């Protein structure tokens with residue numbers, strides 16, 4: 001009987017320990033589903049992003065044709081939208097935004113070619129946007145901030161004489 005009790009105690013301790021450790025592990029699980037989705041890294045891996053300056057010219061490289069990576073800019077902030085390649089990559093519905101400043105198109109709810117500027121043009125100052133369009137753009141900015149990583153800033157190319 002004593003023998004049985006000892007075995008029972010050992011098992012109880014073992015299960016309690018197991019329960020305790022698995023509870024500890026659970027604490028490391030990403031509980032914010034959006035945040036977990038945003039991070040491309042595996043659990044426990046920290047991702048270091050170096051915020052880099054891009055000009056319209058250097059940004060254009062990331063239009064999905066020449067590089068794996070797809071970037072776009074919103075209000076001067078550049079987002080890595082590579083995981084949304086189906087949207088922004090070649091043949092995607094919003095491919096005109098890839099490697100470019102998507103602000104005007106998002107504000108005006110249009111993905112047409114005339115919404116985006118070529119890489120050798122000055123950055124769109126968006127001064128003519130209505131309050132409603134500005135609000136729509138702010139909402140898109142918040143959407144991209146949640147879903148994608150902010151990786152850089154869009155700056156004017158000083159070597160071009162506009």
Ligand code: HEM
Nearest residue numbers: 081084087088093094105106107108109110111112140147
């Ligand atoms: C023609 C009508 C349109 C349809 C049927 C449509 C449909 C969709 C659908 C189904 C999604 C995916 C939503 C999700 O993942 O939950 C989406 C996302 C999106 N749409 Fe549209 N859309 C249309 C027009 C537009 C226009 C005019 C723009 C221009 C600004 C636009 C910009 C976007 C963007 C930026 C996303 C987010 C993609 C991402 O997750 O990165 N859409 N759209």
